[in-house]
Amino acid sequence: MEKSKLTNVLFAGIGGQGIIKASDMLTVAAFRMGFDVKKSELHGMSQRGGSVSSDVRFGGKVYSPMIPEGEADYLLAVSEDQIEVCGKMLNSGTVIIKPSDFPEEIASSKMLNIAMLGKLNKFLKFPRTLWESLIRESFKGEIAEENIKAFAKAEEM
Amino acid sequence: MSETRLILSGDEAVAAGAYASGVSLGAGYPGTPSTEILEHLSKLGGRAQWAPNEKVALEVASGVSFAGGRSIVTMKHVGLNVAADPLFTLAYIGAKGGLVIVSADDPGMASSQNEQDNRLYAASAHIPMLEPSDSQEAYDLAIKAFELSEKFSTPVLLRMTTRVCHSQGIVNLHKTPEKPAACHFEKDVKTRCMVPAFAKPAHVKLVQKMKDLAAWNDSSDLVQIIGDEKAELGIITSGAAFQHAREAAPEAKILKLAMTWPLPYERIANFVKTCKRVVAVEEGEKFLAEKIRAKGIAVEEKKDLFLFGELNVTKVKKLIAGDETPEEPPKPGRPPALCPGCPHRATFSTLRDLGCIVAGDIGCYSLGLMPPFSAIDSIVCMGASIGTGLGLRHTLPEEEARKVVSVIGDSTFLHSGLTGLVEMAYNRPATGHVVIILDNSTTAMTGLQENPATGRHLDMSEALKVDLEAVCKGIGMEFVEVVNTTTEQEKFASMLKTHLAENKIGVIIARRPCVLQMKKLAKAAKKA
Numbered sequence: 001m002e003k004s005k006l007t008n009v010l011f012a013g014i015g016g017q018g019i020i021k022a023s024d025m026l027t028v029a030a031f032r033m034g035f036d037v038k039k040s041e042l043h044g045m046s047q048r049g050g051s052v053s054s055d056v057r058f059g060g061k062v063y064s065p066m067i068p069e070g071e072a073d074y075l076l077a078v079s080e081d082q083i084e085v086c087g088k089m090l091n092s093g094t095v096i097i098k099p100s101d102f103p104e105e106i107a108s109s110k111m112l113n114i115a116m117l118g119k120l121n122k123f124l125k126f127p128r129t130l131w132e133s134l135i136r137e138s139f140k141g142e143i144a145e146e147n148i149k150a151f152a153k154a155e156e157m
Numbered sequence: 158m159s160e161t162r163l164i165l166s167g168d169e170a171v172a173a174g175a176y177a178s179g180v181s182l183g184a185g186y187p188g189t190p191s192t193e194i195l196e197h198l199s200k201l202g203g204r205a206q207w208a209p210n211e212k213v214a215l216e217v218a219s220g221v222s223f224a225g226g227r228s229i230v231t232m233k234h235v236g237l238n239v240a241a242d243p244l245f246t247l248a249y250i251g252a253k254g255g256l257v258i259v260s261a262d263d264p265g266m267a268s269s270q271n272e273q274d275n276r277l278y279a280a281s282a283h284i285p286m287l288e289p290s291d292s293q294e295a296y297d298l299a300i301k302a303f304e305l306s307e308k309f310s311t312p313v314l315l316r317m318t319t320r321v322c323h324s325q326g327i328v329n330l331h332k333t334p335e336k337p338a339a340c341h342f343e344k345d346v347k348t349r350c351m352v353p354a355f356a357k358p359a360h361v362k363l364v365q366k367m368k369d370l371a372a373w374n375d376s377s378d379l380v381q382i383i384g385d386e387k388a389e390l391g392i393i394t395s396g397a398a399f400q401h402a403r404e405a406a407p408e409a410k411i412l413k414l415a416m417t418w419p420l421p422y423e424r425i426a427n428f429v430k431t432c433k434r435v436v437a438v439e440e441g442e443k444f445l446a447e448k449i450r451a452k453g454i455a456v457e458e459k460k461d462l463f464l465f466g467e468l469n470v471t472k473v474k475k476l477i478a479g480d481e482t483p484e485e486p487p488k489p490g491r492p493p494a495l496c497p498g499c500p501h502r503a504t505f506s507t508l509r510d511l512g513c514i515v516a517g518d519i520g521c522y523s524l525g526l527m528p529p530f531s532a533i534d535s536i537v538c539m540g541a542s543i544g545t546g547l548g549l550r551h552t553l554p555e556e557e558a559r560k561v562v563s564v565i566g567d568s569t570f571l572h573s574g575l576t577g578l579v580e581m582a583y584n585r586p587a588t589g590h591v592v593i594i595l596d597n598s599t600t601a602m603t604g605l606q607e608n609p610a611t612g613r614h615l616d617m618s619e620a621l622k623v624d625l626e627a628v629c630k631g632i633g634m635e636f637v638e639v640v641n642t643t644t645e646q647e648k649f650a651s652m653l654k655t656h657l658a659e660n661k662i663g664v665i666i667a668r669r670p671c672v673l674q675m676k677k678l679a680k681a682a683k684k685a
Contacts (some may be wrong), residue, residue, distance in 0.1 A: 014491060027325055031164050038291070039164075040324040051490025063404040065291070065324035065397075077571035085490045118240040 008067040009120065011054040013078030014116065018113035022076065023054035025117060025134050029126055030058035040065035051085055051102065076116045096156035097124060111150040118154030128152070141155050161365075165328045171229075171259060172197035173298025174329065178255065179335030181226030182206070184214035185601035186572060188233030190322035191261035191534065195231055199616050207378050207606060208283035208616050210539070210572040211236035215243045216680035219610050222312075223349060224340035227255040228301050234262040234275050235538065239573065244312070245282045249359040250308035251366075251553065254338060255303035256266055258284075259425055261317045264440045268388050268602075270536065272465070274441030279314050279418035280448070283363050285370050286314040286418040287379075288396040292326040298415060300332055301379075316417070320397040320467065372543055379415035386410065391432030392477070393425065393456060398468050398483060399510055402438045405473035415516040417445070436477050440468045443666040488597040495524045498667035503615040503642040504564070505530035507650050511657075514553075516546035517520065518574075520566040521602045521671075522595050539569055542552045543577025543592055550586035558588045559657050565592065568600040568608040571623065575632075581662050582633040589635075591653065597671040605674050629664040634665030643669050 009026060013019045023039055030037040041054035055067045072089040077098045090096070097119050099107040107114045116134065121131065131151055136144045159653065165173060172194050183198045183205040185191065199205040211232040218228035232240060237260045244258070258276070263269040279286035287302050295317065302313040326520040347355050355618060374380065383403065388410035391641035394402050396415040402411060412428045414420070429435050437446035437455045446458030462481045475482075491571040495502050505525035508515055509532040517523060517533035518541060526533040535545050546563035553561065565574045574594075583591055600606040612622035628636045636656065642649045649667070656663060670678075 010355070024325075026166055028567075032329060036327065037164070038324055038326045040320060042319065042323060049491070049496060050493035062326075063400045064470050065320060065400065066469050068404070082490065085488045087488055088485070 006057055006059035007074075007124070008072050009056045010067055010072040010073045010086060011076045011088055012082035013052055014082070015049050015052050017052075017078045019052045019054050019078060020109070021047070021138065022078075022113040022117055023056050023136060026120070027058075028055050029130055030056070032130060033058075033126055035059055035109065036062045038062045040067040051082060051084065053082070057084065069116070073122055076113075076120060078113055078116065079129055102157075106150055106154070109150075111147050114147045115150045115154040118151035119157065121151075121155050128155070163328055163330065164321055164325050165292050165296070165327045166262075167292050167317055167594045168193035168323070169294040170198045170289075170295035170328050171299045171315065171317070172201060172203070174296040174332075175201045175227075175229045175257070175328055177203045177296075177330070177332040177334045178300050178303040179302075179337045180229050181254065181337040181340065182218065183229045183231065184208050184217045185231035185259075185354045185568065186211045186214055186236055187568075187600050188236050188261065189328035189603055190263060191231045191233050191236075191317070191321045191331060192257060192277055192603045193322070194229075194608065195257060195615060198229070204422050205615050207608060208576075209609055211240040212243060214257065215247070218258075219243060219247055221340075222252045222254040222256040225254045225256075226338050226340045227298075229257045229259065231259040231493055232261070233269065234260055234273050235269065235271065235506050236260075237275055237278055238273075239539070240277070240281075244278070244284070246356075247312050248282050248284050249351055249356055249363055252312055253310070254340070256312040257299065257302040257304035257315055258312055258314045259317060261322050262441070263319050265319065267319050270538065272441065274444060274580040275314070275316055275444065276417055276444045277299065278559075279316075280444075282367040282368050284312055284418070285367075285416060286316050287415055288316045288417050289415070290399040290413075291321065292322065294326045294415065295321060296328050296330065297629070299369055309366055309373075311366060314418075316396070318397050318467075320431070331656070346485060355467070359382070365466075367419050371421065374416045375421040375423045377416070377421075380411045380421050381415075382410065382428065383413055384408075384410040386414050386431075389433035390477070390669050391428060391494050393428070393435060394438040395445070396440065398440050401468050401473040402472050403468045406477055411478075414445075414501050420445075420448055422454070423451070424454050424550070425449055427500055428451070429454050429456060437653060438468070438473055438476060439490060460597075471622045492527065493524060494527060495521065495530075498671055498672040500641075500643050500667065500671070501525060501575040501595055502530075503646045504593065504595060504667050505532040505647070507642065507646060508562065508564070511650065511653060512560060513657075514560045516542045516549065516551060516558065516561065518542035518561045518563075518565040518569050519602075520595070520600075521597075522564060522566060524599075525564070531562070540565070540577055541572025543574055543581060544591070545583055546589050546590060547577070547586060548588050549585070550588055555588060558586065561590070562653070562657075563590070563592045564595055566600075567594060567596040567598065567604075567610050567625065570594050570625070571609050575628070578629065578664070585662050587660065589656075589662050591656050592664045594666045595667050596625065596668040597674065601673065601676040602670045605671070605677050611675055625666055629666075634663045635661040637666070638663070639666045641667050641669045
């Protein structure tokens with residue numbers, strides 16, 4: 001991956017779906033890969049069951065923490081109905097990762113956010129070991145191992 | 158320190174800067190987007206505490222400053238309205254220990270009732286203001302704010318905005334944390350007792366102090382020029398707007414300000430001379446443009462369209478081009494709603510069914526405004542529900558006056574509802590009045606913060622629990638009833654009907670803990 005080029009990843013869903021956690025993990029992953037990185041989201045009223053989105057941008061040097069209109073390279077829509085809401089941010093080349101890409105047992109599970117990161121990593125190609133340690137830092141014991149499996153399965157899908 | 162580079166939000170970075178500066182005390186009232194600062198300061202091992210409101214927080218901090226300790230006060234933009242009274246006079250008094258006041262503004266109103274621009278407070282109170290544009294600067298400028306506060310003996314405003322508070326970036330924590338200063342008292346009546354005889358010379362001194370600060374800003378490295386020296390387009394900017402501008406106009410030359418009051422007019426004038434055209438790129442009011450133009454320096458101000466909402470890269474491009482074509486409204490997402498199991502649900506459905514006229518307040522329960530409840534008729538500011546309800550009661554015809562109730566949360570009641578209740582006892586309406594305290598035993602809207610009625614401090618240690626029933630009775634309420642509106646909805650409805658029909662003044666405490674708070678406490682108990 002070319003270091004100077006910016007990569008823009010947009011996460012979208014509903015409060016409580018793990019948007020913040022997943023975007024936090026990508027931010028730390030990009031940081032550990034040596035990129036400059038910024039992440040932006042809104043807290044507060046929006047957490048009460050409303051739409052939630054998070055912008056992660058990484059590359060050589062990041063200025064604005066917000067992805068400009070039409071410049072999202074990837075959209076991770078943890079809730080399918082948020083794809084339309086994010087319409088302005090997308091372009092014809094945006095890669096959209098959505099729940100229906102996954103088998104039902106993943107799509108309806110709490111691990112969907114992590115599985116989506118797995119699918120994203122098919123494109124980013126960060127080392128698997130980096131993600132494994134990040135998942136172990138974010139979850140405990142058995143849950144961490146299950147998430148690692150979901151991540152791996154999604155990346156190999 | 159083992160690890161000096163971390164990913165931090167702007168709020169966390171301010172806390173880290175305050176901690177590194179050896180802050181003796183952090184005080185504040187929760188308010189999006191400022192809340193995480195004190196929480197993070199506490200996590201780092203600093204002393205941080207929630208005050209009942211922002212005015213009290215600033216007064217506590219001023220006492221720390223008088224004793225020679227460093228203190229930080231945090232609040233959202235509208236919190237500074239509450240703290241404005243001590244703020245203006247503390248400018249006269251100055252600071253012994255560094256006194257830093259964080260104002261977290263919310264352009265775009267992600268979670269606020271207005272878009273006020275608190276740069277105007279700096280100018281009208283004569284207080285220097287620093288504005289970070291990202292997490293690294295939030296850390297650096299928090300440290301700088303304490304230094305400046307002591308160097309010039311002045312409170313310093315650190316103005317954050319939502320995008321700086323809640324964005325994350327890489328922060329180099331370069332300062333080895335200092336220990337809090339050993340405090341002691343030195344009598345200094347002329348400086349600290351603001352009676353006219355002492356305040357008059359203090360005002361004169363203040364004007365000179367601001368001139369000195371402007372000169373300091375003019376010669377400081379806080380003013381930066383970025384971009385091609387030969388560029389024809391110049392931009393004057395600060396804060397989050399700088400980051401958007403750098404990306405939106407890489408061809409331009411940018412004069413970036415970190416101290417936005419008092420302004421470095423000499424540097425600005427020199428910069429403008431080197432450009433063909435200079436635009437002020439700023440969020441909120443036309444503050445920079447108006448101040449700079451008032452000095453006879455030719456800077457273009459933005460069009461009115463850009464007074465509203467947050468800036469971003471796309472909007473900054475349009476701002477620079479003077480393009481006023483209105484934005485396509487964003488596709489509506491899912492609106493927020495009261496959580497399933499929220500205790501406010503039953504309260505608001507009862508108020509709706511009884512056809513009440515409801516003076517509302519600030520908190521999660523503002524969502525009682527939305528369908529299916531549609532049970533709130535006014536929302537102004539923290540504590541306004543009681544006064545507004547009383548005014549309606551005083552003037553509406555009796556039949557309507559009897560329908561009026563005020564609803565206010567537990568934390569909001571302690572913030573600024575107490576004086577409203579005193580007014581209710583003192584100037585009682587002929588039909589009486591009913592206040593409903595929505596006691597969900599937490600400050601839920603901002604993310605479950607403790608308050609004086611929860612029995613816990615910010616760090617979850619045990620605190621004396623303010624007894625809401627005793628407070629209401631003590632003020633003189635003629636009835637104080639406690640009811641769980643979820644499990645006793647019929648009892649609540651008949652209780653409310655009875656009180657609306659009589660001429661008494663009183664309080665119904667609708668008590669049931671927030672569902673999210675119950676989860677948080679269960680998790681904490683499991684850990685312990």
